[in-house]
Amino acid sequence: MNVHIDEHKCVASGQCVLVAPDVFDQRDEDGIAFLLDASPSPGKRDEVREAVTVCPAAAIRLEDE
Known part of the structure; x- marks a missing residue:
């Protein structure tokens, strides 16, 4: 699993x-x-x-290996 965050979408x-x-x-x-x-x-x-589910901005993305 690889995790990515789109910082532009993140609402902190x-x-x-x-x-x-x-x-x-x-x-x-x-x-x-x-x-x-x-x-x-x-x-x-x-x-x-x-964490992906609870992120209100949908800023977290997963890639399964």
Whole structure:
């Protein structure tokens, strides 16, 4: 699994960080999300899929390997 964030779509809600804090974080200056781990381990995949679902801007995209 590869994770991508469209920073232009991100509305800085922080939902991804709440759901998967080992994969996502937010910039201090504007709250825009960024990736801590673009290829999370299998144990984190459910959290990442939930982050995709709860993102209000649909800014997170997954590519399955």
